[in-house]
Amino acid sequence: MFILKPHSGVPIYRQLSEQIRRMAASGQLQPGTELPSIRDLAIQHAINPMTVSKVYSLLEAEGVLERNRGKPMTIAKLARAQSPVAKRMQQLEPHLEQLVLAARQLELGEADVAKALRNTWEKTDERSVRRRTPAR
Amino acid sequence: MSVPYVAAHRLGKAFYGKTVLEDVSFSVEPGDIVGVLGKNGAGKTTLLELVLGFSPPTAGRVEVFGHPSFRLPGAAKARLGFVPQQDELVNSLTAADQIGVIASFYPRWDDELINGLSRAWEVDPSERIKGMSVGQRQKLSILLALGHRPDLLILDEPVASLDPVARRQFLEQIIDVAADGRRAVVFSSHIVSDVERLANKIWIVKDHRLYWQGDFDSLKDSIVRLHIRAARALPDALAVPNALSVQRNGSTATVVVRDWSDALRGDVAERLGAEVEVEPLTLEDIFLELHR
Numbered sequence: 001m002f003i004l005k006p007h008s009g010v011p012i013y014r015q016l017s018e019q020i021r022r023m024a025a026s027g028q029l030q031p032g033t034e035l036p037s038i039r040d041l042a043i044q045h046a047i048n049p050m051t052v053s054k055v056y057s058l059l060e061a062e063g064v065l066e067r068n069r070g071k072p073m074t075i076a077k078l079a080r081a082q083s084p085v086a087k088r089m090q091q092l093e094p095h096l097e098q099l100v101l102a103a104r105q106l107e108l109g110e111a112d113v114a115k116a117l118r119n120t121w122e123k124t125d126e127r128s129v130r131r132r133t134p135a136r
Numbered sequence: 137m138s139v140p141y142v143a144a145h146r147l148g149k150a151f152y153g154k155t156v157l158e159d160v161s162f163s164v165e166p167g168d169i170v171g172v173l174g175k176n177g178a179g180k181t182t183l184l185e186l187v188l189g190f191s192p193p194t195a196g197r198v199e200v201f202g203h204p205s206f207r208l209p210g211a212a213k214a215r216l217g218f219v220p221q222q223d224e225l226v227n228s229l230t231a232a233d234q235i236g237v238i239a240s241f242y243p244r245w246d247d248e249l250i251n252g253l254s255r256a257w258e259v260d261p262s263e264r265i266k267g268m269s270v271g272q273r274q275k276l277s278i279l280l281a282l283g284h285r286p287d288l289l290i291l292d293e294p295v296a297s298l299d300p301v302a303r304r305q306f307l308e309q310i311i312d313v314a315a316d317g318r319r320a321v322v323f324s325s326h327i328v329s330d331v332e333r334l335a336n337k338i339w340i341v342k343d344h345r346l347y348w349q350g351d352f353d354s355l356k357d358s359i360v361r362l363h364i365r366a367a368r369a370l371p372d373a374l375a376v377p378n379a380l381s382v383q384r385n386g387s388t389a390t391v392v393v394r395d396w397s398d399a400l401r402g403d404v405a406e407r408l409g410a411e412v413e414v415e416p417l418t419l420e421d422i423f424l425e426l427h428r
Contacts (some may be wrong), residue, residue: 006333009416011353039315046307048169049315050336051353094398101411105367 001036004045012047017055024064024075034072035065139202140165141288141320142187148195149182156182159196160346162339164288167317169310171335171352172324173423178341180324181221184292187322188218200288214242217286219294223277225265231276232261235283242284250283257305270297278306282313289313291323295330303330310334332419340426347426352419359422360396364389366410376404380425392417392425 002019006012023029035041038056042049056073059065066076103113142164149157157179164170174180186193189205198205201212208216225234231254239245254261257275265273274297281289289310295303307330313319325331331338338355340348348355362376366387374382377400380392387410398414405412417425 007329007418007420009356009418009421011356011416013353039312042311042315043308046304046311046333048334048336048352049311050167050169050317053317097402101405105411 002041002045004047006045006047013051013055013058016052017058020055020059021062021064029075031075031077033075035074037072141168142198142200142322144187144196144198146196147183147186147193147198149179149186149191150194155344157186158344161196162346162349164320164322164337166287166320167314168320168322168337169314169334170320170322170337170339171331172322172339172341173326173328173331173419174324174341175427179344180341181292183339183341184290184322184324188216188290214284215287217281217284217289219277219281219289219291221292223273225273225276227266228264230262230264231259231268234265234276235261235280238280239283244285245283246285247283249285250279253279253282253309257302271299271302274298275302275306278309282309285319287319289319289321289323291321293324293326295325295327303327307334328418328420328423338419340423342426355422356416356419358396359392359394359417359425361415361417361421362389362391362393362396362404363413363415364391364404364408364410365413366408368409370408370410374408381428 002016004012004015008015020029020035035056036044038049038052041047041052056065056067060067060073063076065073067073099113099117140163142162144160144162147157147160148155160183172180172183185191186198187200187205189200189208192206200208201215203209203212226237229237235250235254239247239250253259257279259272259275259279263272265276268276274294278291278294281291295306298306310321310323311334314321321334323331323334332352335352338349338352339346342348359380364370364374364376369387370384370389374384374389374391376382376391376393378393378395380394383390396414401412401414404410
């Protein structure tokens, strides 16, 4: 279900939480989908159970996951709606900084970069629309 | 907050006036899996043996289940499990007899668990210990420490001689012990990749002190490698805070820092007029960097 690389340098809790967040946001994990138990996920990937429980609690607090008494955790029904724009923008911030840095080093102006961003945005939007169509 | 299983305060040990461990404080909570790292002779075994109460500390104190470890009552001792670096098996016995001897000390020995694990780990009960390989002996030692389902399991280099399959089986067993959050594991190992998978807390023993200890996740966030690229030559003094090592080449530099936080990136970048890329490090890299 998840791809975890314990030796990648990125803490495992962050790899796991980002994957669940992304998969819930993109709809790959539909609301109501059951997640493996802490023990099962820990043993399957040979990782610390506390790491898994930390991720589940964190995502529950964010509203991505729902805890169900005596039953597996599930993807929350309102996973997408509950993450406010400001919070998602915050996740984008480091990428923006990198982009601006690179643009400055290339001595490109704000207007040109903004235009390029808009173009790329539209191009990838078309592509994702096209990719989605045959599946329907 | 529950009572910690282990609490050490300014612990020290000297043998014949020679310091082996100095000013070490730590705690182990239920559910913890602690990975102890250090070069040979750094003091790892001494640290574990002080927790086990094999000898009294020469400074400070260490309590296990709320009792001084050197004077641990029998009931508390029964909650401890230990796998020593050098096994203490009796050569003339078979595996089954050796298990029987240890099991007789514990009223609540879990036969079902040990029989199941013996099969899974391919430990033949009828085999005489004298004829066993080092790996088989190690597996048997681990079984002996698991059978009474200890609340605190301490292992000193438990997997050095195990093949990758046996090592993975061992890791799964450790996860199983810690999974319900009521038991704890402390293990020292040179197999950094195992520690990286399992540990939520890391203790790095260096020069007879606990050089670094804390949450594994914060260790990974705090020790990173910076790749600095400037448009022009970098100044002689980079003045990057808490640098462990610096390699430079004209307008670029690679710096390993400790106590890093992402908030510092903007400062460094602005001051040097450079692009700063943060590379996370593996535990092995971190260990090597701390021993430069």
